[in-house]
Amino acid sequence: MSTDPQSLRQTIPPGSLVAILGGGQLGRMTAISARTMGYRVRVMDPEPHCPASFVADEVIVGRWDDVDAARRLAAGADAVTLEIEQIGVDALCEVAGLAPLRPGVEPIRIIQDKTLQKTWLAENGFPVGPFHVVSSEAELHQAVRALGGSVFLKIGRGGYDGRGQARIGLDGPTRSQSVAEAWKAIGAQPAVAEQALDLAFEISVMAARNPSGEVRTYPAARNHHESQILAWSQLPAGISSEIETRAGALAADLIAKLGIEGLLCAELFVTRAGELFVNELAPRPHNSYHQSERGSVTSQFEQLIRAVCNFPLGDTSLVAPAAIANLLGDLWLNGEPNFAAALAVPGVRLHLYEKHSPRAGRKMGHLSAVGSSAEEALERVLDAKRRL
Numbered sequence: 441m442s443t444d445p446q447s448l449r450q451t452i453p454p455g456s457l458v459a460i461l462g463g464g465q466l467g468r469m470t471a472i473s474a475r476t477m478g479y480r481v482r483v484m485d486p487e488p489h490c491p492a493s494f495v496a497d498e499v500i501v502g503r504w505d506d507v508d509a510a511r512r513l514a515a516g517a518d519a520v521t522l523e524i525e526q527i528g529v530d531a532l533c534e535v536a537g538l539a540p541l542r543p544g545v546e547p548i549r550i551i552q553d554k555t556l557q558k559t560w561l562a563e564n565g566f567p568v569g570p571f572h573v574v575s576s577e578a579e580l581h582q583a584v585r586a587l588g589g590s591v592f593l594k595i596g597r598g599g600y601d602g603r604g605q606a607r608i609g610l611d612g613p614t615r616s617q618s619v620a621e622a623w624k625a626i627g628a629q630p631a632v633a634e635q636a637l638d639l640a641f642e643i644s645v646m647a648a649r650n651p652s653g654e655v656r657t658y659p660a661a662r663n664h665h666e667s668q669i670l671a672w673s674q675l676p677a678g679i680s681s682e683i684e685t686r687a688g689a690l691a692a693d694l695i696a697k698l699g700i701e702g703l704l705c706a707e708l709f710v711t712r713a714g715e716l717f718v719n720e721l722a723p724r725p726h727n728s729y730h731q732s733e734r735g736s737v738t739s740q741f742e743q744l745i746r747a748v749c750n751f752p753l754g755d756t757s758l759v760a761p762a763a764i765a766n767l768l769g770d771l772w773l774n775g776e777p778n779f780a781a782a783l784a785v786p787g788v789r790l791h792l793y794e795k796h797s798p799r800a801g802r803k804m805g806h807l808s809a810v811g812s813s814a815e816e817a818l819e820r821v822l823d824a825k826r827r828l
């Protein structure tokens with residue numbers, strides 16, 4: 441990791457053009473923060489009416505590996521960032537040749553493939569649970585035996601919200617599969633086989649770093665998943681100060697070691713035995729920090745713009761305990777949800793992403809709330825969600 445002496449001095453002033461690879465909800469909320477600070481915004485997305493299109497100046501329509509679209513996105517932009525890590529490396533290199541790409545190509549290349557990411561974490565001494573990289577059914581058989589029989593199998597590229605995953609030797613809400621079925625289910629492709637850990641709970645830590653090398657971390661958020669999709673998250677996490685300190689140090693080390701200019705969210709597992717493991721990394725804003733818009737002095741989206749434009753990073757301390765609950769498309773299956781009932785709950789705000797086709801499992805929006813404690817904020821969003 442080196443710090444470019446030029447970038448130490450240069451900020452990218454308001455009025456400049458910030459471009460974002462990806463125009464989903466994270467791109468939308470980043471664009472809103474950029475606009476608040478006076479930037480112009482261009483996004484690239486396969487979908488012309490993507491969530492960010494309603495707040496951006498311009499949408500470049502293109503797939504994640506479309507080098508020509510990436511060139512048009514970056515041409516004339518003062519900085520380029522991203523909201524999704526599944527961008528083709530050729531497209532990333534094209535962008536990086538035309539404008540500062542923050543974060544850079546190399547951290548995205550490592551993170552976008554779970555096999556490379558897990559290997560990088562282990563090789564660099566970061567704590568990860570037992571895992572094997574597998575590229576055939578025979579290797580998977582071997583790995584499952586070595587890992588003790590209960591395994592999460594995750595495709596290297598393109599998985600999210602539990603998609604591209606299979607579970608072997610486990611009981612629970614998701615049906616457990618045999619090795620052969622699991623290998624077939626993930627499309628017989630390079631994957632990570634992970635030992636199923638005995639989780640006490642899941643947390644995440646957001647870190648930010650600007651080109652001048654300044655690093656800041658947020659307090660940890662506590663996350664609850666249902667069917668491998670984030671259901672709710674609260675800030676602060678309500679964990680021991682010992683775990684909080686370890687988790688914060690881990691996130692700060694990770695962002696510096698990866699040389700990221702922008703954001704890095706580390707999803708962490710805390711096991712019943714008290715171990716702390718890195719589950720996975722995201723070099724961008726993250727669903728588990730949406731409550732930073734309500735509870736933190738500086739939201740994750742403002743922090744990304746500050747980092748990308750090389751401004752001093754914002755204060756990450758809490759103003760109020762806060763929580764979010766995700767709204768999946770399932771809520772729309774029987775008609776429009778009862779928003780009035782939800783908004784009658786004190787402290788609750790509605791966030792919708794203007795996605796026009798609700799599908800089961802699709803993130804359509806979220807509810808956020810502040811409260812006098814994280815428990816109260818969480819109870820408020822869960823109550824509001826039940827009323828929908």
Ligand SMILES: Nc1ncnc2c1ncn2[C@@H]1O[C@H](COP(=O)(O)OP(=O)(O)O)[C@@H](O)[C@H]1O
Nearest residue numbers: 592599600601602603634635636637665668720
């Ligand atoms: N090794 C594991 N042990 C126990 N639970 C796991 C393991 N891996 C994943 N999970 C559960 O599945 C969720 C989704 O897995 P993750 O690797 O974060 O994939 P995604 O890319 O879909 O977010 C995790 O947040 C956790 O609840």
Ligand SMILES: [Mg+2]
Nearest residue numbers: 601707719720
């Ligand atoms: Mg995850």
